[in-house]
Amino acid sequence: MTRRFSFVTLDVFTDRRFGGNQLAVFPDARGLSDAEMQALAAELNLSETTFVLPPADPANTARVRIFNRVAEMPFAGHPSVGTSFVLARRDAGLGDRLRLEVPAGIVGVELWRDAAGAATGAAIGAPQALTVGAALPVAPVAACAGLPDQGVVTARHPPRLAADGGNPRALVEVTAEALAAAQPDLAAFRRAVATLPELGGRLSLYLYRRDGAALRARMFSPLTGTWEDPATGSAATPLAGFLLHLSGEAQATLDIHQGVEMGRPSLLRTTARRTDEGIRATVGGTCVPVFEGHVTL
Known part of the structure; x- marks a missing residue:
């Protein structure tokens, strides 16, 4: 049976296209296996690709898995910022504070918005102390x-x-x-x-x-x-x-x-x-x- 998965790419930590760090986001990764996520990240050949899943705890916004070209990562910064931006652009009802589940813990997110209320970026907290x-x-x-x-x-x-x-x-x-x-x-x-x-x-x-x-x-x-x-x-x-x-x-x-x-x-x-x-x-x-x-x- 053929399965179809949508993705978007964006540039993170920049205010102009083709600056910053590239990221691919699969906003609904339900049905993808671990091996398929890793293969897609390697095929896209970006520093990281993220896959969004329903949260384990309904109090959180989403579960996010982050893969580089060769392995899954416990946490990464520009994927967390960029994924939050994509989620906010897809769901106008999201508040300004999100909670992302990653292997390293919970990433707290504060969305940045313009005067019209559209998401422009985000600030994320590292999931652990230094x-x-x-x-x-x-x-x-x-x-x-x-x-x-x-x-x-x-x-x-x-x-x-x-x-x-x-x-x-x-x-x-x-x-x-x-x-x-x-x-x-x-x-x-x-x-x-x-x-x-x-x-x-x-x-x-x-x-x-x-x-x-x-x-x-x-x-x-x-x-x-x-x-x-x-x-x-x-x-x-x-x-x-x-x-x-x-x-x-x-x-x-x-x-x-x-x-x-x-x-x-x-x-x-x-x-x-x-x-x-x-x-x-x-x-x-x-x-x-x-x-x-x-x-x-």
């Missing part, structure tokens, strides 16, 4: 980004793993020259995960530098098929939380510009605050629809 992981040696991390050791800035912190519900990210402060020159070295990534047990067999680098009151960032994750990512919400939230952790302040807001070197400029608007549960962070941005289609299986 966890700061191991420090990493400079040399193998620099090699992964094709940089000399002196391109890594360690005055504030060494390269450090951090997460808040998604895969751990290696947060690396670099010089302006290093950020511009960085290129992922696949062989160095493979050596790093083979020789650094603290990585747990996976590695994505989030390089950043300070740019006035904001940050500039780049993200490399070639082991999952993402050579470079134009906007990474699940790296922006642990970075915002980690920088608050270092500062000792109670809360902070921070804009992160990413994707510039790729020709897909993105703006990720983050907040971080100290709570009784630890440091919690949010990331938000606007979205632009691009394609609509369907697949038959």
Whole structure:
């Protein structure tokens, strides 16, 4: 029996088409198997594809499964923002606050709307408090980004793993020259995960530098098929939380510009605050629809 599933694509963390990070969303994925979801994500060949299902708890808005090209993810930022935008555009009756079930927990969403009430984007809360992981040696991390050791800035912190519900990210402060020159070295990534047990067999680098009151960032994750990512919400939230952790302040807001070197400029608007549960962070941005289609299986 032939089955038909609709999908849409959009650009997330941008206010113009062909900027930001691409996302595909299947708004009604009922009937798709795990293997079919993974195959569709690989076929679409985007950094992530989401599949929306009814929530396990009726108090929540939806259950969302997020797949990259090779595996399901416990949480990811731009898929959560973009999926919320798609749900709001499809259902005018949704309120301004949503709750998405993902493997890492509950993602709280605040929708952004224009003067006419149409959804323009969303801010999402990472499903877990910040966890700061191991420090990493400079040399193998620099090699992964094709940089000399002196391109890594360690005055504030060494390269450090951090997460808040998604895969751990290696947060690396670099010089302006290093950020511009960085290129992922696949062989160095493979050596790093083979020789650094603290990585747990996976590695994505989030390089950043300070740019006035904001940050500039780049993200490399070639082991999952993402050579470079134009906007990474699940790296922006642990970075915002980690920088608050270092500062000792109670809360902070921070804009992160990413994707510039790729020709897909993105703006990720983050907040971080100290709570009784630890440091919690949010990331938000606007979205632009691009394609609509369907697949038959």
